[in-house]
Amino acid sequence: MIQFETSADSAFSPITEREILSSDQINSVLSQLTSTIELSTLGSLYFTQLAAFLPVESLDLSEFGDAMRFGLRPRENLETISLPVSTIKFGESKSTAYIRYQFSEMIAPAQRRILANLHHIFIRPLGHALEFRRLKLMATKDPLTNLGNRNGFNEAAQRLINRHIRTNQIFGLLVVDLDNFKQVNDCYGHQQGDRVLQETAHNLIDSIRGHEEAFRFGGDEFCCLLDVSCSQELNTVAQRIQRAMHSHPLLTSHGVTSSIGGSLFKAGDSLEMLFERADRALYEAKDGGKDTYQAA
Incomplete structure (x- = not known):
């Protein structure tokens, strides 16, 4: 199974969600993000949840799949924050991918902590969706030719x-x-x-x-x-x-x-x-x- 860990600088290290988000808010986010295991649908839901708390313009998950960009086209001169996700695949060495967030305005420290928490919450359903995609690919691919079966x-x-x-x-x-x-x-x-x-x-x-x-x-x-x-x-x-x-x-x-x-x-x-x-x-x-x- 694919596992994930977050690693970020201290400004984005996850803190206790209760310091920023209420229990009802956390449960609402989790309910939405656990309602699907399809990667593209999950990305769209996550972008919607981000927009409920933060002035996010775009969400870039392209390191996890083609066409995994949500919101507006990225623009220059807007605040862009890249948060890492360390992936561990089947006992192999770690590799780091990044989720990139772009905002319509500079976000305050409290908003940065909200982002850190939402990012941290997102990691587990992202891992499940990627694992599901891997298993589905195995079920629909011919291993010898790499064509569909x-x-x-x-x-x-x-x-x-x-x-x-x-x-x-x-x-x-x-x-x-x-x-x-x-x-x-x-x-x-x-x-x-x-x-x-x-x-x-x-x-x-x-x-x-x-x-x-x-x-x-x-x-x-x-x-x-x-x-x-x-x-x-x-x-x-x-x-x-x-x-x-x-x-x-x-x-x-x-x-x-x-x-x-x-x-x-x-x-x-x-x-x-x-x-x-x-x-x-x-x-x-x-x-x-x-x-x-x-x-x-």
């Missing part, structure tokens, strides 16, 4: 379906199966087979845009969820993947290529319907001689 695919696909419901925005699915992969394991062993899977994962990531996602669905089968709006765009990505595999020295040395099936999400679809169409197109590609792409 089947659980990660299901979550990402559902997000896109929800987006379609809200905005009617289309997306696409490619199902990628490696040709001749079994012979790599049979002839060269599983270590070489693992290298083939890892290099395939790299090719997939390099072939899609940064906000799109690739997954190892299982064995030598991969999936890509793509922000496309027509069959031609889906076809373009499939061809890009196949060109990358044709030019990769390790894959070509083993004769490993890819058969790909694709489908666009349609109004009224479920995830199962979308996947079934793409999977059926994949088997048509296999039956058509491998190393081809078919769209459903």
Whole structure:
């Protein structure tokens, strides 16, 4: 489990909360901060609690994750206070991260003590949220390729379906199966087979845009969820993947290529319907001689 300690200079060392905050105030803060274990939601709640006591303009938790900035964009010439958080991970050595607070005006000594106390209160729920994120990542990541696994695919696909419901925005699915992969394991062993899977994962990531996602669905089968709006765009990505595999020295040395099936999400679809169409197109590609792409 991730543990946290605070360390700060004497001006910010935590004091007894009762010296500054009432019991009701402390309980209210704790109630809010323990109501969620999602990191981004926790950051937003903490910013709201800070604003109830202090003239805070922005809260920067970016050392704990992307897009973890709350409030207004940081400005020059405003008071900025950085308070440290010492992290201890699984018995390893400590490392120090910082939470940065920016205020619309200079804050008085009593307000600085309030900040110290709120910062100290925040540490434990922050640790729980980071641990939850780590465990969730383990549950949705394939450890060999570092792509999302089947659980990660299901979550990402559902997000896109929800987006379609809200905005009617289309997306696409490619199902990628490696040709001749079994012979790599049979002839060269599983270590070489693992290298083939890892290099395939790299090719997939390099072939899609940064906000799109690739997954190892299982064995030598991969999936890509793509922000496309027509069959031609889906076809373009499939061809890009196949060109990358044709030019990769390790894959070509083993004769490993890819058969790909694709489908666009349609109004009224479920995830199962979308996947079934793409999977059926994949088997048509296999039956058509491998190393081809078919769209459903």
